Amino acid sequence: MSNEDITLTAGDAEVSVRPGDGGRIGGLRIGGVELLRQGERYGCFPMVPWCGRIREGRFLDGATVRQMPLNSPPHAIHGTARDGAWRTARTSANEAVITHELAAPWPYPGRVTQIVTLAEDSLTLAMSVETYDDSFPAQIGWHPWFNRNLGGEDVQLDFAPAWQEERGADHLPTGNRIAPKPGPWDDCFGMPGGVDVTLTWPGQLELTVASREEWVVVYDEQAEAVCVEPQTGPPNGLNTLPRLVTPVEPLEATTIWSWRRI
Structure with a gap:
């Protein structure tokens, strides 16, 4: 086994997998066009x-308080596996x-497995978390940075969530569910029928991010990229x-990205 970069191909699609850089997808090229923002923090x-933020980096495991490093003060953000x-x-x-x-700093031993499968018109990402011993709370999600622009018009987002998690001043859900508001967003939405978000680069490409999970965070406050993040629970979900x-039931999740030229 190694942690060298892996290149997958199918038709005119190409994916770069980077085990040594937090297990991220480093790039997705379709017909030679790169869809993901490049850079060690991106892909x-x-x-x-x-997934997302844990309030003040603390969560409860039964009566035990666990403290994670505050890598996005005053909160802990996005797990440990990407580092x-x-x-x-x-x-x-x-x-x-x-x-x-x-x-460490995650307090429980366990294994994460990610399976990356490329087809000519889709990319499937499947992840599981298994424990060797004690049960523990966990979440699974993906944080893609899609390029806002592929050389033509800016991407357009289309999705129909059932609700939006009201966001407090601390960037965390308050627990109230509200009617979806117009963007820009750094917000979590509920899609009980499964995540289904379409990104359209007019005249170029349409890509749908789908998952059986019912939570998606959309972040489009950055000029260069738009993030559509399917996940198994909302931000601060280890608490809420x-x-x-x-030992008998791992946590498993899958997202499928499918595309077509337009």
């Missing part, structure tokens, strides 16, 4: 074992399986909506 990184090394378990021309061992990883 599409896995958010695991939590750690991943290893390649196996690869083929169009699929890669990479793994990451959970370690914990999903337990147990």
Whole structure:
């Protein structure tokens, strides 16, 4: 096993997988056009074992308070796996399986597995979190940075959420569900039928981000990129909506990006 970059191809689609850079997708090129913002912080990184912000970096495990480093003061953000090394378990021309061992500062041992599968018209990202021992709360999500512009008009977003999580001054959901507001956004939305968000670069490409999960964060406050982040729970979800990883039941999630030229 190694952590060298992996290139997957299918038709005129090409994906770069970077185990040594937090297990992120470094690039997605379709017909030679790069869809993801480039740079070591960008591409599409896995958010695991939590998504978005944890209030003041603290969450409860039963009666035990766990403290995570405040890497986005006053909060902890986006998990630990994007800062750690991943290893390649196996690869083929169009699929890669990479793994990451959970370690300090995360207090529970466990393994994250990500499977990246490329087809001519779609990219499937599947992730699981398993425990070796004790049960623990966790979340899974993905944080893609789609280029706002591919050389033509700016991307347009189309989605129909059932609600928007009201965002407090601390950037965290207040617990109130409100009618979706117009952007710009750094907000979490509920889609109980599953995440379904379409990005359209007029005259060029239409790409749909889909998932069975019902939570998506949309961030489009940056000039260069737009983020559409499917995840297994809302920000601060380790406190408000914990999903337990147990020895008999891992936490699993999948997102599928499909595209067509227009």
